[in-house]
Amino acid sequence: MSGPPPAPHALGLGKTTRSNGFSLEEIINDPDTEIKDTESARLFLDQLYMIQGELATPEHISHALFYISQTKGVNNMLCSAIYTAAYLVKDLAVSMLTETTTRAASDKLETSVIAAISPQVVKILSTSENMMKINETAEMLSENITRKLKSLTCTTNSTDSDQLENKVQNLIADMGTIKSTLEDLKNYITTQQPAMLPMPYKDVLASKPSNPNQILLGKHFSPEYAKAHAAIRERQILIDTNALEAVDQINGPSMxxxxxxxxxxxxxxxxxxxxxxxxxxxxPANKATFLAKLGGEVLIKD
Known part of the structure; x- marks a missing residue:
């Protein structure tokens, strides 16, 4: 099996200066260059500045640019241009990480708030529905009583005592129904949980069930359990949203x-x-762009 194709030779610097007046398309399609596409560019970097097989992240490309600036024969002006590109690419990597963190945190908070307020919303809707039914029943009884009272008034001029007695009995029965309905309403209100008011934002978050895998303070576990928990904590960062930290730029490994x-x-x-x-x-020197792009009152706790 033949080995990988040889890496292209380094580009000449003669046609890369703006003083020659070449357009971007002419520079990209330069027939003298051996870097024709992304594949040949990656092959070149793999054999000189990057680890083969690893994803070419903005952070990796930034590191490669810094190494390229140290190549023999690079003058001061070209070195400054390479440094400029390297810092901008590095800042892009931080921006991508910040955006990912912000989006993940926002989704987590939104899910927590919805889960916390859903039971309260269900109770409010249930109470409203029952109150509407009770109100409809009361209105219907009121109309029946009004109609029967009018009929009773007209009947008092008649000599049919049996008919009058029946109407009075019906009226008494309707009054008993109203009393029973009001008692049901009273019992329903008293059995409901009091004060279904909107919960403060802090209480909504605090009401979320705790993580069953969380190690609680005050409990003693085996040495192996403690070592595993310590290893996890070394790979975690605690962000406290109640403080403000102003810092500078970041540099470091792929994250x-x-x-x-x-x-x-x-x-x-x-x-x-x-x-x-x-x-x-x-x-401290690496918090800057990360916290600045998150915005708000944010603190990374050690």
Whole structure:
């Protein structure tokens, strides 16, 4: 089996300066270059600056640019241009991580709030439906009594005592029905849970059932259990939304957000793909762009 094709040679710098006046299309389609597409570009970087088989993330490309700037023969102006591109690509990587974190946290909070208020909404709708039925029954009885009273008034001029007695008995029965309906309404109201008012946002979040896999404070577990929990904590970051931290730019390894867990104190627990990624975010010099792009009052707790 033949080996992989040889990597293209490094590009000449003669046709890359803006002073030559070439258009972007002419530069991309330069017949003298051996880098024709993404595949040949990746092959070139794999053999010189990147690890073969790994995904070419913006962070990896940023690192490759920094290494390229150290190539022999790169003058100061070209080195500055490469540094500029490397920093912008690195900032793009941080922006992507921030966007992923924000979206995951928002989805988690939305799900928690909906789960917490759903039982209250069901109770309110049930109460409203029962009250409407009771009101319809009361209106119907009121109309019947009014009609029978009018009939009774007309009957008092008649000599038929039996008919008059029957109408009075019917009227008394309707009054008893009204009393029974009012008693049902009273019993229904008193048996309902009081004060179905909107819950404060903090109480809604706190009402979410706790994670059954969470290790509670004060409990003692086996050494193996404690070691496993410590390893998990090393790969997690606790974000407290009640503080404001202003910091600068980030630099570090490739990162991936694995999960977001909402805590009872309104904090968010982020799980990253490695211990190195968590340590990288926690370093004071590396919090900057991450926290700045999250916005609001956010603090990364150690």
């Amino acid at each position: 991936q957000l694995k999960s977001v867990t909402q805590l009872h104190n309104n904090g968010l627990l982020l799980k990253l793909n490695s211990q190195e990624a968590a340590a990288w975010i926690k370093e």
